[in-house]
Amino acid sequence: MFEILTRRQALGAFAVAACVLTPVAVRAEDVVKIGVIVPMTGPSASTGREIEAAIKLFQAQKGDKAGGKKVEVIFKDDTGVADITKRLAQELVVNDHVAAIAGFGLTPLALAAAPIATQAKIPEIVMAAGTSIITEASPFIVRTSFTLAQDTVPLADWALNNGIKKVVTLVADYGPGIDAEKAFVEKIKAGGGQVLDSLRAPLKNPEFAPFLQKAKDLKPDALFLFVPSGQGAQLMKQVAEREFAKDNIKVIATGDVTDDEQLNGMGDSVLGMITSMMYSTAHNSPENKAFVAAFEKANPTMRPNFMALGGYDGMALFYAALEKTKGDTDGAKLVDAMKGMAWMSPRGPISIDPQTRDIVQNVYIRKVERRDGQLYNIEFETVPAVKDPVKAAKAGK
Amino acid sequence: MTDATATDSRSGTDRAMIYFAERARWRGPEVALWIGAFALAFLFPSRALLFNEVAILALFALSLDLVLGYAGIVSLGHGAFFGLGAYAAGLLAKAGAGAAPLSDPTLGLLFAALVCAAVGYVTSFLVLRGSDLTRLMVTLGVALIFQEIANRMAWLTGGADGLQGVAPANILGMFEFDLYGRNAYLYSLTVLMVLFVFARKIVHSPFGISLRAIKGNSLRAGAIGIPVNRRLNGAYTLGAAYAGVAGALLAQTTAFVSLDVLDFHRSADVMLIVVFGGVGTLYGAVVGAAAFKAMYDVLAAATPQYWEFWLGLVLVLLVLFVRGGVMGLLGAFYARLQRVGGRP
């Protein structure tokens, strides 16, 4: 009886397994695959959806051919959990034979996949995560998003030039937040300013009131803010409640806080807010106008934000690199082709620094204004071709 | 199968012994399951990484089953030990920088088990007090504090960026952790099997049987001379050590530890898996983990954005219509097969 059962069960298990598991894909010579791993569920879901929409738009506009090959994109949802990112990256490499991995919504996710890129010798295109150290984790990492320090240092300069002497910083307590805080504090101190206090709010936290109250009690000239884009609306709500303007305290922030996708929901309280960022939906250029129109046509409920740009330019970079290698998918050659690549993006002129493989781009100082009944970040100052200041400082030493 | 009713002439103790011996006996399907699990590595080499996750998850679920299913302690914070084990093994491997003595994976497992057993023993005293709800809350609170500590001690743990540079040496000095994940899977599966056999021995030992008595009625168990609190301390410590080994396996096979090893999601997921698979069955943990991952894999591929909905629906239906989880279903099915097969 047991023998029969065993065999029957084994057969059953085998049949079920065979149905569930997909066979290894056949490798076609003229198809190049790129695996995009982003969070599409969980707290960072909007990052993944912006990137997905932008990549689909790019392929709809530019076709699916590059360097004589057909480019196929495989999307994977890592739910924002690092070990899943790593497993998906590994599977994409060994099962799907992708020529590159891309995406990465958060710093730990990008870092978790770094050893895979090194081991498999394929490019890892970081389209969202913004901590400075990421590109140092593997010689195959190339970034098309931004670094926090890159956005922050021009804002600190702007503050010093506009009579701000005493500041308080409030950042979300994790890698990018600490990067932003360091960059801002160092710049202010170097420029003769004074940092009264540096506050860090836990990343998972619905209540900013005590931190804001503390900042207010210190009576600085300006309060500098950074939180990841999803938390901006809530933070600004509580900022408005404290009425900093009454005490003549300016509130300035990186563009993550006034994320274009959520800006409209924040209400009039954010009007006039000064931020710095490498992209605004309202960026005034023919490239951007065409991009925004196409994006909103394809995704009527969404507005492209800086995450979408990271995805769009990441694809542009991959296509350009394939063209340059004439379809050769060797990872080292692709990365070499990407180094020094320069092109005009909807966000303005950008290039890949050949030394650090990080992006070099304009950073804009913007002010929130109402245009055609909607809120936008309107750019009024441009700091051209900013390199990541953290790595620039390291190279200088 | 020995027919218990035919042994009336024997004394009660004898019959009890026979009953327990019968329960502890290895059955055909069990052996087949383990052989099949090893065969998977060779039948579907492309999914070895997924299987590795299943094996780790199964071990983690097994550890909770020891605590929940046998000792009856409801824990919503079991992830604390999983995370602690992951950090312990990760930090040890990092300290050894990939060279043999410190970065040896087996040593890492032992180290993680010891650390977690020690912490589990200390915290077990907190957990023993109060009702189900209190235990739920204390375990949850301890896990949240652990996560906050790991976040604060960024100089040691890497904080929210994750622990970099975890480089485990080759398994037993011979097998490398390959990119395909086959060795990782075989390694995790072997550890799972060894610990499973051990757990199986324990739950059928007098210690395990006394746990079951405590779970049934702790007052009466105390009255017949079972040291209730000491037994529960022991079970909780053992569960903590098992969870630590599962965490260590994750750290070693992914060569990375991030803060989300301590996330509430882990504790909730593993609880779902155990209940889903069937509480207090040991195999429920393994079957539950496999079913959970398979479901996730299929659902996430079909609807990447909304798979949570279908997961939720499955859970709701399971509670409403199925008693005892997947193992309950399998048990009922098995019993029917036996009837159909004409067995008494």
Place this chain on the structure above:
Amino acid sequence: MLTILFDGLAYGMLLFVLAVGLSVTLGLMNFINLAHGAFAMAGGYVAVVMMQRYGLSLFWSLPAAFVLTAAVGALLERTLYVRLYDKTHLEQVLFTIGLTFMAMATVDYFMGASPQIVDVPKALEGNFELGIVSLNKYRIFVIAVCALLTIALQLGLSKTRFGSRLRAAVDDSRVARGLGIDVTAIFALTFAFGSGLAGFGGALGSAIFSIDPQFPLKFMIYFLIVIAVGGTSTITGPFLASILLGVADVAGKYYTPEIGGHRIEIGGFVIYTIMVLVLIFRPQGLFGRAVGK
């Protein structure tokens, strides 16, 4: 300092309105409803839809959020929850987590994953400046509304016939049944009312913190802490616990003691530590009665 106390008070009051329904249903039916946060989220989204899509004021949205979530609560209680009262705690946990997942995915499908936030009515914008203290008008409104609710709840429980039946049912539902009290009906009503309150709190809170599909999980932990500290046998217990947690949470983030030159950020630990300590020394909750069920 006073401002901090005030902020903590507003936060705690809100927490109480959100959690009180859970506390009563737990005490009454010994039922662990982890999906309670989903009702709060539903209320929040009712407010978001009414205010953003239809331009209605918050004052209309609050009662609407209450009524709608209470109706949903009643419906779910009659059709689904009623089947679970005789099941184990574990199965209840599993079932309600399943419901929470479904609610989260559904909201995500219709409303998107990004956080939504609503505007405070014009009349409640700004602060009152009282010398050294500045009090936010909306938070005063929140405190006032929640205080009124608490008083009404307390009076309703102690003075009305329904209240005394409810208390009898919480104390010992078997004896209450024996005395001819329709515990099932009482429970259904209480459940609906508790869900409605959660929805009300969600709508009230949506103007302070944002509402997103992750809300039920984020706040579940807070709810459970309120109940663990406050106990489940009274209303005053969870109320005092909510205030204590609100103030402790806010104060813990404001004050960062320095030890040996290192700043120790205690913010993240305070409420969890309070909870664990309370449960160790008073497992029935700080304000709960010593007799367990």
